[in-house]
Amino acid sequence: MGSIPTYSRQMHGAGILNDTGPFCVNKLIQEDDFVLKDRYKLPLVGVLVGVVALALTHLGNPANMGFCIACFLRDMAGSLGLHRAAVVQYMRPEVIGIVLGAFVISVLKKDFSVKGGSAPFSRFLLGFSVMIGALIFLGCPLRMLLRIGGGDLNAVVGLAGFVSGIGVGVVFLNKGFSLKRNYSLTKTEGYLFPAVNAGFLLLLVVVPSVLIFSESGPGSMRAPIWAALAAGLIVGVVGQRVRLCFVSGIRDSILFREFGMLTLFIALTATVAVGNILSNKFVLSFANQPVAHTESVWNFLGLFLVGLGSVLLGGCPYRQLVLAGSGNSDSAVTVLGLLVGAAFAHNFGLASSGAGTTPAGRIAFVICLIITLTIGLTNLNKSSASA
Amino acid sequence: MIKIDASGLSCPEPLMRLKAVIDQHNEIELALDSQTAVETCKRFAESKGFDVTVTSADDLFTLLIKKA
Structure with a gap:
C-alpha cells in the first residue's frame, strides 16, 4: 500500500463511495460534463486577458496595470477608508467583476461549491503576507506579466523571485504540507462574498459619496466603471472555467510536468508586448518604468514571498478571488487577509513606491517571511508526503 | 485496489x-469534491495510461482508475 494511508469517510457522511440510496444516487459522469481544458484554449485565453488588459490601460488605468489584483485590492482598501494614502483609493470594478463573473459562471455550470474551514486564520495571515510581498514589488503575478509585456526588466527580476518562491513552496508540498481539509457549509456562506461585492458595486454606482476617491496618482487613473466591470466579468468567467492561476502554471510544471498554463502566460505576455509596441508604449529598461522601482533584490524578494505564500494557499491572488466567488469561504478569508495587508502596508509605510522600498517595508517583509515559513514548517504531514 | 479520500x-x-x-x-478509487480536482486527476491518470470512470453523488465525485 506504500506510505499513503487510505481514508474512511467520517466528516462528509458515511460510505459515499458506495452510496446508491435515493438521497445520494451515484451518477456516471460523461467526459463532456466537465470543461475540457484543451491545450489550445489556454493560449487563446491568454490572448483574451492580454487584450482586455491593454484595453483597460487604453481606457484610463495606470500604465502596465490593466489588471493588478494586489494594487486594486489596495485601492479598494483605500476607498473604504481602511488606509489614508490619498493616491491609491478607488473602488475597482475590475475586482468586483472578477468575483461576480466567477460567481455567475460557477452557478450556471454547477461548479458553485460552498466549502470552508481549512485553517482560516493561517490563510488570512498568508494572504496578508502575500500582499506585503506584492506591494514591495508593486504588483501581483498578473501585473508582473503585464509589466514584462511593457518592457519592464524589473519584473523579469521579480519573475525570478516568483519562480524561486514557488520552488520553495513545492519543497513544502513534497514534504507533506497541508492546511487540512475543508468542509461543506451552507449556501448562505457562499453567497455572502459575491453579495458583498455586489454591494460595493451598488455603493460605487448609486452613492459614491460614501467612498473615497483619489484625485491624483494611480488611484485616480481608471477606466470607465462599466468598461472596467465588463473587463472583470470577462476575465472572471474565462478564468473560472480554465482554472486560471498564475502560481499553478509554474508549480504544476515543476511538480507534474504540466505545461499547459505556461502557454497561457506566454500568450498573455506576448499579446501585451505586441500591443505596447504597436502603441509605442513598449520601453525596455529598468529605469523610469511606471509604478515600479529598480531595487532588484527587493523586486526578487517581494515576489519570492508572493510565490511561496501562494503555493501554501493553493493559488495566486487572482485565483483566490475566483474561488471566493465560487463559494470557497477559505478564499474569502484569504482575500480579507490581502485587503488588511494592503491597509497595513499603507498605514505603516510598508509599500514601495517609484522611489523604492522603505525601511519599514523591509522589516515587514522579514516578519511576513517568518510567518509564512512558520506556517509552512508547522503544517508538514509526513504521512501524506510523496515519495 | 487502493482507496484514497482527497476530498x-x-x-x-x-x-x-x-x-x-x-x-x-x-486500480485506484479516488474520492474528490471539486470539479477542478476531478479534471486534473483524470487528465493525469489518463496520461499515465489508465482508464478513468467518474461517478458523482451530491457534490462528491469518485474516480475509478484502472490500468488500461
Whole structure:
C-alpha cells in the first residue's frame, strides 16, 4: 500500500463511495460534463486577458496595470477608508467583476461549491503576507506579466523571485504540507462574498459619496466603471472555467510536468508586448518604468514571498478571488487577509513606491517571511508526503 | 485496489496523493469534491495510461482508475 494511508469517510457522511440510496444516487459522469481544458484554449485565453488588459490601460488605468489584483485590492482598501494614502483609493470594478463573473459562471455550470474551514486564520495571515510581498514589488503575478509585456526588466527580476518562491513552496508540498481539509457549509456562506461585492458595486454606482476617491496618482487613473466591470466579468468567467492561476502554471510544471498554463502566460505576455509596441508604449529598461522601482533584490524578494505564500494557499491572488466567488469561504478569508495587508502596508509605510522600498517595508517583509515559513514548517504531514 | 479520500484538500494535494500511488497500483478509487480536482486527476491518470470512470453523488465525485 506504500506510505499513503487510505481514508474512511467520517466528516462528509458515511460510505459515499458506495452510496446508491435515493438521497445520494451515484451518477456516471460523461467526459463532456466537465470543461475540457484543451491545450489550445489556454493560449487563446491568454490572448483574451492580454487584450482586455491593454484595453483597460487604453481606457484610463495606470500604465502596465490593466489588471493588478494586489494594487486594486489596495485601492479598494483605500476607498473604504481602511488606509489614508490619498493616491491609491478607488473602488475597482475590475475586482468586483472578477468575483461576480466567477460567481455567475460557477452557478450556471454547477461548479458553485460552498466549502470552508481549512485553517482560516493561517490563510488570512498568508494572504496578508502575500500582499506585503506584492506591494514591495508593486504588483501581483498578473501585473508582473503585464509589466514584462511593457518592457519592464524589473519584473523579469521579480519573475525570478516568483519562480524561486514557488520552488520553495513545492519543497513544502513534497514534504507533506497541508492546511487540512475543508468542509461543506451552507449556501448562505457562499453567497455572502459575491453579495458583498455586489454591494460595493451598488455603493460605487448609486452613492459614491460614501467612498473615497483619489484625485491624483494611480488611484485616480481608471477606466470607465462599466468598461472596467465588463473587463472583470470577462476575465472572471474565462478564468473560472480554465482554472486560471498564475502560481499553478509554474508549480504544476515543476511538480507534474504540466505545461499547459505556461502557454497561457506566454500568450498573455506576448499579446501585451505586441500591443505596447504597436502603441509605442513598449520601453525596455529598468529605469523610469511606471509604478515600479529598480531595487532588484527587493523586486526578487517581494515576489519570492508572493510565490511561496501562494503555493501554501493553493493559488495566486487572482485565483483566490475566483474561488471566493465560487463559494470557497477559505478564499474569502484569504482575500480579507490581502485587503488588511494592503491597509497595513499603507498605514505603516510598508509599500514601495517609484522611489523604492522603505525601511519599514523591509522589516515587514522579514516578519511576513517568518510567518509564512512558520506556517509552512508547522503544517508538514509526513504521512501524506510523496515519495 | 487502493482507496484514497482527497476530498476537501486544496490544490494540488489531491493530485499529489494520486501521483504518490499511481505507479504502484493497477486500480485506484479516488474520492474528490471539486470539479477542478476531478479534471486534473483524470487528465493525469489518463496520461499515465489508465482508464478513468467518474461517478458523482451530491457534490462528491469518485474516480475509478484502472490500468488500461
